[in-house]
Amino acid sequence: MAKTLSGISWVGKFQGSDKLSTLKEPFKTNVTNFIQALKNAGASVVISSTLRSAERAYLMHYCDLIATGKISPDAVPSMDGVEIEWVHKDASGKMDKVKSKAAAQKMKAAYNIKKLAALNSNHIRGLAIDMTISWTGNLTITKADGKQTTISTAPKSGMNTTLHAVGKTYNVLKLLSDRPHWSFDGH
16 A cells, blocks of 8 residues: 655544543542633633644654654654655765655644654543643632642642642642643643
8 A cells, every 4th residue: 555645635634522421430530520620710721632642642653753753754664554754865866865854844733733742642542632722810720539628829820830730639730840731640
């Protein structure tokens, strides 16, 4: 089967989900309850990703590595079911690293990659969510045990450590190194 050159056309393939319904239990119920508590408190929650296919993770992972020069396009392993050609060639048929890297950079930008996508992640297992959380003023939020806490410290976003403690009561844990990422185990 002929392979298709890497580039922006791949970004629309193997679409992921931003739906809570695609998550696995009990994480689905835990994160649903946490989000409801956030909304009840007046916070804004925008979900960007829940379930991600292994194929999409592969594309995101390797386009990032090629785009940043951490791997040569001809060193990327193949993946069953993903007929992508990472190596762009020049007129003489030799690998054109500049074109290959440029195509990967376009993919990375279109995926809006901020952190290297893991090949084996909680997103693939339906146990993670990427969401942007924000609010104005103080946030008085109900923890899983029914007690309320008021968050008056900055930042007024998902990076707030007091909010992380509230999320933990719902068994929704923050990965500090990845701004929108929360999961069942913090990874």
